[in-house]
Each structure stands twice: as C-alpha cells, then as structure tokens.
Amino acid sequence: EAEVAQSPRYKITEKSQAVAFWCDPISGHATLYWYRQILGQGPELLVQFQDESVVDDSQLPKDRFSAERLKGVDSTLKIQPAELGDSAMYLCASSKDRMVDGYTFGSGTRLTVV
Amino acid sequence: KQEVTQIPAALSVPEGENLVLNCSFTDSAIYNLQWFRQDPGKGLTSLLLIQSSQREQTSGRLNASLDKSSGRSTLYIAASQPGDSATYLCCLRETSGSRLTFGEGTQLTVNP
Numbered sequence: 001e002a003e004v005a006q007s008p009r010y011k012i013t014e015k016s017q018a019v020a021f022w023c024d025p026i027s028g029h030a031t032l033y034w035y036r037q038i039l040g041q042g043p044e045l046l047v048q049f050q051d052e053s054v055v056d057d058s059q060l061p062k063d064r065f066s067a068e069r070l071k072g073v074d075s076t077l078k079i080q081p082a083e084l085g086d087s088a089m090y091l092c093a094s095s096k097d098r099m100v101d102g103y104t105f106g107s108g109t110r111l112t113v114v
Numbered sequence: 115k116q117e118v119t120q121i122p123a124a125l126s127v128p129e130g131e132n133l134v135l136n137c138s139f140t141d142s143a144i145y146n147l148q149w150f151r152q153d154p155g156k157g158l159t160s161l162l163l164i165q166s167s168q169r170e171q172t173s174g175r176l177n178a179s180l181d182k183s184s185g186r187s188t189l190y191i192a193a194s195q196p197g198d199s200a201t202y203l204c205c206l207r208e209t210s211g212s213r214l215t216f217g218e219g220t221q222l223t224v225n226p
Contacts, residue, residue: 004157040218041218041219042118042205042217042218042219043203043214043216048213056213089155091157091158093158103158105157105158105159107156108155108156108157110155
C-alpha cells in the first residue's frame with residue numbers, strides 16, 4: 001500500500017537553531033498538506049500545496065516558517081529560528097485531488113525544541 | 115469560526131464493552147465529517163467518512179452517525195478490544211477543498 005514518507009521521525013534541536021522536515025507524498029497526489037499537532041490537541045493546517053503552488057498558508061507563521069514544493073512532488077518545511085513553543089508533531093498528508101476526499105497521512109516528525 | 119469539541123477527553127473501559135465517542139461542532143453547514151484513529155507517536159488513519167447528505171457509515175465494528183441539525187456526530191465501537199486503544203479524532207470539512215478542522219481527540223484505553 002502506498003505511503004506518505006516523512007523524515008526524520010524524531011528531531012531534537014536547540015532554540016534559535018534552524019530545522020527542516022521532508023515529505024514525499026504518494027506518487028500522483030497533486031495536493032500536499034503540512035499539519036502541526038501539539039501534544040493533546042488536534043492537528044492544525046499550516047500550509048496546503050496544489051502541485052507546486054501554495055493554496056492556503058493563512059495559519060503559517062511566516063516570520064519563522066517556510067515551505068516549498070519546487071517540482072510539485074516532495075516538500076520541505078523549515079523553521080528558523082526554532083522556539084520552545086514549536087515542539088510538536090509535524091504531519092504531512094497528500095490527496096490526489098483537493099476536491100476529492102481521501103487524505104493519506106504520513107507518520108509524522110516529532111520535534112522537541114530545548 | 116467553526117469549533118469541534120470531543121467528549122470525553124479520555125476513556126478507559128474493560129475489553130468487550132460497547133462504547134460511544136462524541137463529537138460536536140458549532141456550525142452545521144459542513145461538507146463532510148471524518149473520524150481518524152491515531153496510535154501513539156504515529157500518523158492518522160482514516161476510519162469513516164460521512165458526507166453531509168448521509169446519516170451514518172459503518173465499517174466492521176465501527177459505526178459513525180451524523181446529525182447536522184444538532185451539530186453532533188458519534189462513533190460507536192462494538193465489542194471493544196485492547197487493539198482499539200488509541201486516540202480517536204473527529205474532523206470536518208466546511209466546503210469541498212477546504213482544510214480539515216479537528217477536535218482535540220478522545221484517548222481510549224481498552225483493558226484486557
């Protein structure tokens with residue numbers, strides 16, 4: 001069964017450092033999402049891509065977060081500088097068509113900022 | 115702004131019990147509602163998806179219902195098993211193509 005790949009699985013970084021996460025969606029999935037899940041809460045959307053274009057980044061803290069999907073395939077989410085409050089699970093998901101249901105989530109990257 | 119609330123936050127039951135997880139939302143104008151399962155430290159697995167025109171969906175021991183007029187959905191788990199232990203998340207989409215809005219989840223523990 002096809003999966004959404006994310007790396008690394010775990011990341012510990014010091015505050016003020018830069019950190020990056022990588023996501024490889026299911027082949028052929030045009031829509032890619034990055035969600036952030038703080039412990040004990042539900043996931044919240046950070047950014048949504050349709051191919052290589054951003055269609056929703058209204059909840060992305062743009063002063064420190066950036067996301068790209070240059071070739072419309074895999075994607076990178078970056079935080080610089082990291083803050084203690086960024087400690088969370090970062091989940092990537094993809095779907096074939098954003099108008100059609102059927103999200104597949106990756107296993108996530110657990111970030112701890114110390 | 116749409117708000118999704120899940121009650122209870124945590125639930126512990128003995129194996130074999132039938133149980134109900136609750137999800138409520140503030141705006142009944144939704145496109146669909148979905149239940150996910152999340153194992154500790156893992157991603158989300160879709161369980162059931164209910165379109166706004168539907169009242170319920172069933173898969174094996176799981177049954178999800180939707181009552182838009184009252185802003186409620188329930189997930190019924192029959193004959194619970196220890197393997198059902200996980201966090202169950204309710205989420206909804208307000209329009210086709212819009213983001214998913216999640217509740218905070220119910221952490222379920224089924225004791226052998």
